[in-house]
Amino acid sequence: MSSKENLKAAFTGESMANRTYLAFAKKADAEGYNQIAKLFRAAAAAETVHAHNHLQRMGGIGTTMDNLKEAINGETYEFETMYPEFIEEAKKEGDNRALWSFEVANKVEKIHARLYEKALEEIGKNEEVDYYVCSVCGHTHEGEPEGNCPICGAPPSKYNKID
Amino acid sequence: MSSKENLKAAFTGESMANRTYLAFAKKADAEGYNQIAKLFRAAAAAETVHAHNHLQRMGGIGTTMDNLKEAINGETYEFETMYPEFIEEAKKEGDNRALWSFEVANKVEKIHARLYEKALEEIGKNEEVDYYVCSVCGHTHEGEPEGNCPICGAPPSKYNKID
Ligand SMILES: [Fe+2]
Ligand SMILES: [Fe+2]
Ligand SMILES: [Fe+2]
Ligand SMILES: [Fe+2]
Numbered sequence: 488m489s490s491k492e493n494l495k496a497a498f499t500g501e502s503m504a505n506r507t508y509l510a511f512a513k514k515a516d517a518e519g520y521n522q523i524a525k526l527f528r529a530a531a532a533a534e535t536v537h538a539h540n541h542l543q544r545m546g547g548i549g550t551t552m553d554n555l556k557e558a559i560n561g562e563t564y565e566f567e568t569m570y571p572e573f574i575e576e577a578k579k580e581g582d583n584r585a586l587w588s589f590e591v592a593n594k595v596e597k598i599h600a601r602l603y604e605k606a607l608e609e610i611g612k613n614e615e616v617d618y619y620v621c622s623v624c625g626h627t628h629e630g631e632p633e634g635n636c637p638i639c640g641a642p643p644s645k646y647n648k649i650d
Numbered sequence: 651m652s653s654k655e656n657l658k659a660a661f662t663g664e665s666m667a668n669r670t671y672l673a674f675a676k677k678a679d680a681e682g683y684n685q686i687a688k689l690f691r692a693a694a695a696a697e698t699v700h701a702h703n704h705l706q707r708m709g710g711i712g713t714t715m716d717n718l719k720e721a722i723n724g725e726t727y728e729f730e731t732m733y734p735e736f737i738e739e740a741k742k743e744g745d746n747r748a749l750w751s752f753e754v755a756n757k758v759e760k761i762h763a764r765l766y767e768k769a770l771e772e773i774g775k776n777e778e779v780d781y782y783v784c785s786v787c788g789h790t791h792e793g794e795p796e797g798n799c800p801i802c803g804a805p806p807s808k809y810n811k812i813d
């Protein structure tokens with residue numbers, strides 16, 4: 488493989504390692520291994536540096552206008568192609584736990600695509616608004632949520648405000 | 651593909667989307683699009699929820715003892731196989747920017763493997779220590795760093811303490 492392809496493969500590996508270590512840190516905290524949790528978070532932070540170094544060198548970061556278009560393409564692929572296929576297969580297998588995970592993500596990606604499209608249309612004069620993210624399903628809401636999550640039914644206390 | 655494989659593919663996609671959106675958020679802030687930066691951070695937080703939902707459902711989170719072994723295996727693959735191959739190719743191509751990114755990561759993964767091995771040996775009686783991560787190369791240091799980063803040469807001000 489060329490170095491360009493290798494940068495992409497390394498970016499993928501570093502991205503997955505970061506997410507995995509964060510999940511392992513939560514588990515270690517839950518099991519009372521707070522020092523090991525801290526180590527997992529430290530390594531996760533290091534993998535962020537590696538992932539972003541590789542991404543930058545593979546030309547993966549453009550102008551914000553380019554980046555919004557790229558994000559819209561990625562979200563659209565997920566809710567038009569990837570998740571519908573995964574949902575169909577999970578239904579066929581009767582795998583309800585996988586099905587739930589795919590279905591909520593699929594709904595949220597549609598919302599992401601819309602929010603990114605709006606941001607692109609209004610670029611330079613974007614309205615100031617806070618976002619709240621449901622910690623159960625990832626639902627991304629403009630402004631303070633008033634009721635339960637419309638996607639997973641979680642109560643408002645499950646939302647986190649994004650700074 | 652089976653739902654088990656689909657969960658893994660979706661975990662990969664969500665992990666990469668999260669890392670990419672965080673990089674896009676930094677770029678948007680640098681370009682003065684603070685509202686768009688906030689949207690990228692919100693979507694990144696949502697992709698974290700999706701990645702962890704998928705990871706949990708694919709059985710990717712074990713006990714902390716299992717998780718440490720898994721982390722050691724991943725780091726060892728990276729510094730014994732993946733990065734050495736990528737480094738060789740980057741040298742052949744004379745791609746010095748990719749080479750730097752691979753070389754510093756490779757050195758840091760060796761350190762991660764050692765830290766995880768120590769944590770596993772001492773599990774249940776781990777010494778309390780703070781970790782500091784170099785924001786340039788990801789070097790992961792036990793205790794407060796006293797001089798420049800031994801891997802990339804960055805000054806101590808480039809280290810972030812991990813909480
Ligand atoms: Fe890494
Ligand atoms: Fe999304
Ligand atoms: Fe939700
Ligand atoms: Fe997602």
Ligand SMILES: [Fe+2]
Nearest residue numbers: 725758759762
């Ligand atoms: Fe590592």
Ligand SMILES: [Fe+2]
Nearest residue numbers: 784787799802
């Ligand atoms: Fe460094």
